[in-house]
Amino acid sequence: MKDNDLRLQDISEFTLIERLTEVLGPVGMGAGQGVIRGIGDDTAVLQNTPGTRLLASCDMMIEGRHFDLAYFSPRELGWKALAVNLSDIAAMGGRPRWAMVSLGLKPELKVTFVEEIYAGIAELASHFGVIIVGGDTCSSPERLVIDICILGEAYRSEVSYRSGASEGDLILVTGKLGSAAAGLALLRAGSKAEIGGTEELRLAHLKPMPRIREASLLIRSGLVGAMNDISDGLASELHEIAQASGCGARIWAERLPISQEAASLARRLGAEPQDWALYGGEDYELLLTIPGGKGSPLQARKLNRTLVKATGTTLSFIGRIIPDSGVVEIVQPNGEIEPLLPGGYDHFK
């Protein structure tokens, strides 16, 4: 049998794990990266950095619910499954260190397909020095399931919670909003939406880049109050910060950083780019607050310049924290103030 035709049901689980470990290469080793024992015993044995706190999170993705294999190459899927987890570490201001990968796989999947998922995981992991220290593989007859558990570290003073916003704070957001939703709309529309300059949108959906470096730089400024990553859409994340911090939020529609490409794609498809930005989700940008008061907009501009210079990512000032607990509002271009409902995706509807 040609290697390319091998399916999971043709090899043993042991052989599969050996092959996947080989794909990981150095990303599966981690000598000197706090890994005393990685893949291959009952648990991983890890050495944390003294003085840090441990950050831990997991995100499960299920075929047909979180991703469509018509759009994703297995390599992109592996990348994204890790990216959404790294994004959670970024939201806390931490440094990602170790990950475990649980995969539910159809027995008839090609072995090379699974190796490609791992290649995507390894590609992104090596970007940030993350070591894959364990996981599990099992049979899932109908749908591919990926659950990644990420472990990170942060010094106590660096951890940023959702609850850190105060009245008057400026609300800032990294990068562009709505690009991931635009990318998904583009992929769904197929050839009829093909126009130039849309590769970035597609990649925003398929291969988001977690804002680890941006978060670290922002935290080091000492200005960050609350921080979240935008997984469920800006509206929903604003509500989470407002609720956790016991305050409200007001943003200006005109200040939402929507890319030219997303705006023109929306026009073409008869969609509303503002909805993509507010409710589309999966942008994995950072939403954060910094202290308000005199000179704070200037400070936000300075922070933007620093961030762009260091990482290429912009930082936009989009609104302010208001005292009214739980009230989240949007100021429309005509000056009208509307309530902004949490919206976002509900898994069970």
Place this chain on the structure above:
Amino acid sequence: MKDNDLRLQDISEFTLIERLTEVLGPVGMGAGQGVIRGIGDDTAVLQNTPGTRLLASCDMMIEGRHFDLAYFSPRELGWKALAVNLSDIAAMGGRPRWAMVSLGLKPELKVTFVEEIYAGIAELASHFGVIIVGGDTCSSPERLVIDICILGEAYRSEVSYRSGASEGDLILVTGKLGSAAAGLALLRAGSKAEIGGTEELRLAHLKPMPRIREASLLIRSGLVGAMNDISDGLASELHEIAQASGCGARIWAERLPISQEAASLARRLGAEPQDWALYGGEDYELLLTIPGGKGSPLQARKLNRTLVKATGTTLSFIGRIIPDSGVVEIVQPNGEIEPLLPGGYDHFK
């Protein structure tokens, strides 16, 4: 709508998480248990015990592959999903501390069903002081998926690896072997296998008790060389220790600790109890080695007495580590020595 009829699709994900957190009660809080922030932010924020190493592992279970809802109540399922993870921490000699629970759920499942899964998790977690610090819930249209990630701690000198066995070591095993396989056979056979005294077998399959306390006591004896938990059957675990330690193993069939109940059920069903013990898996007992040499069988008996006294769990001396790398053998009652193949369950076959 009566609360008892509520289905996942009738409530928001937010409400579900609130309800599940309530079911957890103190098991979801963990003040003073190293939990700085548990459920409710982008990641959990945890405080490790200085001087310890972090143990991390995850185990994914998929309906119809790892468990059958015809046999499991949701509470038993929650218990077992956590138990298999705790067993991995036991195998390393560690103390389990925090867990994250990812659930893929059918939208038409009753909310109370999911709450019962959590009640089972909470029941076992509270036994060992484990705090549930996060997780994920999402829709899985065909099959229930549970992936639990467990985090534990151990002092450096306490960690027991698979690779710690040496020539001449005694091979010991806790509790009874084959009971979980017997329990599953019993459940599958239904009413035709109903005899007295089988509740223990059923529970061995449905609600295994991870050997955390036993492992801790054994480790403190300072005698443990290699240690594994028996998730895939004794034969397979012996091969893992042999391979990792660069040696071989020989066990005596007559010394396998098989319960009376399992033996008589096997006779009734025309099954071979030795096969259940060697290949059945899911016993979640500990397989370990202690130094051989003069007086070591006496030491094993002493260790057994200590363990029984403290935990009620027996410790049986079943074989010896031999020099021949990778050779695993069984001495049959008639004195014949046969090779013992790894066997065990292969997920993709």
